[in-house]
Amino acid sequence: xxSHFPVPISPSHVDYSLHYxxxxxxxxxxxxxxxxxxxxxxxxxxxxLLISLSTLFPETLMIGMELRDKVTEYVKERILALRVANPGxxxxxxxxRTNSMKYIPNYFEKGQLSKMFFLFPDPHFKxxxxxxxxxxxxxxxxxxxxxxxxGIIYTITDVEELGEWMKACLESHPMFEALTEKELEADxxxxxxxxxxxxxxxxxxxxxxxxxxxxxRIMPPL
Ligand code: SAM
Numbered sequence: 155x156x157s158h159f160p161v162p163i164s165p166s167h168v169d170y171s172l173h174y175x176x177x178x179x180x181x182x183x184x185x186x187x188x189x190x191x192x193x194x195x196x197x198x199x200x201x202x203l204l205i206s207l208s209t210l211f212p213e214t215l216m217i218g219m220e221l222r223d224k225v226t227e228y229v230k231e232r233i234l235a236l237r238v239a240n241p242g243x244x245x246x247x248x249x250x251r252t253n254s255m256k257y258i259p260n261y262f263e264k265g266q267l268s269k270m271f272f273l274f275p276d277p278h279f280k281x282x283x284x285x286x287x288x289x290x291x292x293x294x295x296x297x298x299x300x301x302x303x304x305g306i307i308y309t310i311t312d313v314e315e316l317g318e319w320m321k322a323c324l325e326s327h328p329m330f331e332a333l334t335e336k337e338l339e340a341d342x343x344x345x346x347x348x349x350x351x352x353x354x355x356x357x358x359x360x361x362x363x364x365x366x367x368x369x370x371r372i373m374p375p376l
Contacts, residue, residue, distance in 0.1 A: 158223070159251045165263045173248035174215060191215045191262065194300075195271040196254045196288060199352055201229035203271060204247040205236065206350040210342065211246070214268075217261075218249040226251040255288060258296050265302040269343070272320070274353035277313040289320040291327065298329040301371040306333070310347040310366045312357040317365025330369040338368060 162168045168191075171178040177189065193211070195203050198218025207216055220226045229249040236244040252261070278286045289309060297307060307330065309320045324330045338344050348354045348364050357364060 161252065161257050162260050165259075165261055165266070168261055170215075173217065173250075174245060176242075176245040177215070189215060190266050191217050192267055193217070193269040193271070194219060194258075194262070194267055195273070197221070197272065197275050198229065198249060199225060199274075201232055201247075201249060202351040202355070203273060203346060204229075204249070205232070205244070206346050207343070208244050208247045210346075212243070214246060216247050218247075219252050219254045219261075220249060221251070221253055223251055255286075255293065258300055262300040264299055265305075267300045268302055268305045270297055270301060270305070270307045271347075272307070272309040273347060273351050274311055274357070275309075275316070277311070277316045279313075279315070284319075287316070287319065289323050291323055294323055294327045294330065298327070298371055303371055303373055305371040306341075307369050307371070308343065308347055308366075309368070310354070310364050312362045312364050314363070314365055317367065321365075321367040324367055324369045328374040329371055331372050333368045333370060341368075344368065 170189075192214050193207060193216035195216065195218040198204060198220050201218055204216055204218050207214075218229060220229065226249055233244055233247055233249065250261075272288055275288045276286075278284060284290075301307065307324070309324075311317045311320065325332070333341070344366075347366060348358065354364075
């Protein structure tokens with residue numbers, strides 16, 4: 155349960171030197187304290203997306219948020235091994251065990267993030283469990299708070315009904331607008347949505363269809 159993992163009481167209590175020791179040397183004045191986490195992979199699973207994004211955006215700090223303890227530990231080990239095998243690389247990615255449905259505001263200040271990822275989230279098919287879905291009108295309010303204007307939320311699933319649900323939630327929210335086809339084609343991150351994660355690779359191996367919704371955080375119309 156939630157009592158088994160520590161939760162920072164505010165974004166300024168997130169210990170960056172633990173997550174990114176090469177960027178934030180403990181008790182050193184070389185720390186670039188203005189540097190903040192910009193990408194969040196929600197329900198990151200085994201971490202494939204973070205690893206792909208790490209070298210694509212080497213200057214950007216990113217974090218995976220994962221509820222399962224063992225999976226989080228696996229991702230930690232995976233990142234450490236990559237850092238050892240590739241000196242100087244993979245210093246910008248990390249993972250934390252947390253319940254993203256409860257604690258996003260504990261990790262990120264208003265407007266801090268430029269990208270949020272929700273790749274192959276759990277579908278929660280039954281109507282009474284829809285409130286457990288990681289995309290909902292209520293949670294989109296929180297994500298809109300954490301994302302800066304112009305920030306992008308990426309969602310993908312192989313469950314058609316969930317894909318329609320996520321799209322409908324985003325479409326009806328006043329602080330999000332869909333990216334155009336042209337913008338989707340120009341964004342190098344979009345192709346990773348279906349190929350970089352372990353779940354995406356499984357769906358691709360099985361020849362499954364995927365349903366994508368990619369939206370930009372906007373200023374709400376007056
Ligand atoms: N995004 C990964 C991928 O594409 O391979 C993992 C997809 S997996 C189907 C969904 C993941 O979300 C699981 O690892 C699960 O533990 C995690 N998860 C579910 N609810 C969560 C929550 N409230 N907070 C954080 N992670 C959660």
